Amino acid sequence: MIKYITSLIGVFLFVSSYAQYDISVKVDGLSCNDVLLLANHFGDKQYLRDTSECENGTFHFRGDTKLESGVYLVVLPKKNYFEILVSSDENQMKYSFTTDTTLKPGVMKVIGSKENDLFYEFNRFAIGKSLQASELSKKMTAEEDEKKKEDLKTELAGIGKSVSAKRNEIAEAHRDMFIGKLYTAMRDMKPIDAPEGIDAEEKQKFQYLWMREHYWDNVDLGEDGLVRSPVFHGKLTDYFKSYMPPLADTAIMMGDNLINKIEAAGSQEQYKYAVHFLLGYFEEAKYMCFDKAVWHMAKNYYCAGKAFWSDSAYIAKMCTESAKMEPTLCDKVAPDMNMPDSNFKERIRMSEIDKPVTVLVFWDINCGHCKKEMPIISRMYDSMTNEHFEIYAVYTQGDWAGWKKRLAKDKFNFINVANAFGEDKFRDKYNIRSTPQVLILDKDKNIRFKKIGAKDIAKTVLYLLEEQGIVEPEEKEEEEKKE
Structure with a gap:
């Protein structure tokens, strides 16, 4: 298939298990001074498979090992190309193609491959319909009469349907061939009607x-x-x-x-x-x-x-x-932590926080993003009715004096802890590689949300409280207004 109609046609294939291949290509306008390439599609990419030899003006791709199934591209010196089907359904992989440098489907002649005969039969049909569609589109643009414009629109839709019908006709007639499987796969599924009596x-x-x-x-x-x-x-x-x-x-x-x-x-x-x-x-x-x-x-x-x-x-x-x-991972029970507070006297175990919602925050005093997020979190905590949730903020680094100074300055009123004695392996438990990190836990300390931005914490906490029946929708709205 030709490059400029690939999006309209889009077709490809597979190859027999033990056959050698011999693909000959004659391109009017090219000589043995030129080189052609053979490539294949693989997903959304293309990969080079072979380089041509040339004898008496005819290019050949030959190999002693099989070509895998797929749609192949014959690439010309100017990087334009046409596509061919290599099919395991064919008795042998000896194909011949004759075209010119315009690569128009109407010029292409195929010998030795029924799959490619059908392929180019469809391409010629589709190109013809594409030209008709282009003319109709021009008429629609120029037409001022709305009734006539609607008629042209209907006619244009009919052209698209005729292309689909032609492709489906080939698919139905050749269901066991690769081209049939390919064209069938290109059909869009249509949903069945829903049962009566439902909204x-x-x-x-x-x-x-x-x-x-x-x-x-x-x-x-x-x-x-x-x-x-x-x-x-x-x-x-x-x-x-x-x-x-x-x-x-x-x-x-x-x-x-x-x-x-x-x-x-x-x-x-x-x-x-x-x-x-x-x-x-x-x-x-x-x-x-x-x-x-x-x-x-x-x-x-x-x-x-x-x-x-x-x-x-x-x-x-x-x-x-x-x-x-x-x-x-979400829905896992959060690994427990037991770390000293900012006075290094009392240890606070995360799992013993008796609140319906727990917010874990991992942060660093020198982290640029933390400097923006932590004040937002602090204001949110102070403004909301926090009897139903608690924040457990973990300082992740080792500047204890700097940490205490920051707490005194910013007056974070939630739980603040740090791994002062290196006994808690929180980095491994929580895979902390950057800060800030926020996780929100339910009453059973299951991880329900993670990687939440500071501005989204309040509504997420309220969502979990409403889910547990602790706040009513009206209360939730009032709390959101406070935040």
């Missing part, structure tokens, strides 16, 4: 849950070749972006369910790609407590010996990091 919100929830469960119904999860096309990566991205709520437990459930389906279908390539993708996707998610999802992927796949493609050093490092994360 609009329930209908929306029903269709959301149905789509989340059936999103992958059109995708052959046993076909390795889909990984070597943009389709599988695109589906993964869309699925988790569209249907994953900002809840780590739900994200974990969705990821595990998909991986289990892939394992059952038998595609090693999809399995590897999905596990790797999900680890990265969860790491980059900006949602609260999503380190729990990262930890889950590390522990249950990489550290469980299921990431067979990763080297041992990488896995060892990941397992070390995940072990550090585990004690302070």
Whole structure:
């Protein structure tokens, strides 16, 4: 497929297990002084696979080992390219392509590959419809009559439907070929009608849950070749972006369910790609407590010996990091701490704080961000009715005189402790690498929220108090106004 229509068409493939390959390319306008490259899609990237030889004006890509399934790109000297399908369904991997430097589908001639014949049949059809759509768009822009503009809009929508219908026709007629699996995977699932007798919100929830469960119904999860096309990566991205709520437990459930389906279908390539993708996707998610999802992927796949493609050093490092994360994952009981107060006389054990909500703050007197956040936390504490919550603030460094001076100056009225005698391994327990760090615990000292900014502490505390029935919604609103 040609570069300038890739987004419209988007197609790819897989290869037979033992075949050698011999792909010949004739490009009018190029000579043996030029060099062509063969690359393949892999997820959202492309990788170089071979460099051409040239004989009598014809370029050849040859090899004694198989090409893996996927969509391949033949790249010309000016970096424009056309795509070809390499399919394990074909008896041999000996293909011939003739085109010119315009790379228009109408010019392309294919010999020896039914998959690519169908591929370019569709491309020619889609390009023709694209030209029609372009003309209609120009007419719509120029048209002032609203009725005529609506008619043109309807006609334009019909063109898009005809392209989808053509692709679906090829998919249905060639279901066992790679192109059929590819085009089927490109179909968007449509939700079924919700049951009668439920309100609009329930209908929306029903269709959301149905789509989340059936999103992958059109995708052959046993076909390795889909990984070597943009389709599988695109589906993964869309699925988790569209249907994953900002809840780590739900994200974990969705990821595990998909991986289990892939394992059952038998595609090693999809399995590897999905596990790797999900680890990265969860790491980059900006949602609260999503380190729990990262930890889950590390522990249950990489550290469980299921990431067979990763080297041992990488896995060892990941397992070390995940072990550090585990004690302070959301929903875990917060590790206890027992440290002296600012007079170094009384020890205060965190677990003995008898309040429905406990806020843990790890801070440093010389930390720039702490200098901004701690006064906000102090004002919040003093302004709110704090009989139902307490702050346990841990000084993380060793400048005891400077710490005491700061407490005297800023008059922090909450619990202030420090590891003055080095007996409490709080850094290891809480994986403290930067400050400030804030964790909010419920009455059972379970970690419910973490990495909260100072301005969000009050509403988070009130949320937990309301959840426990300690404050009513009206009281919560009044407290929020105070803060």
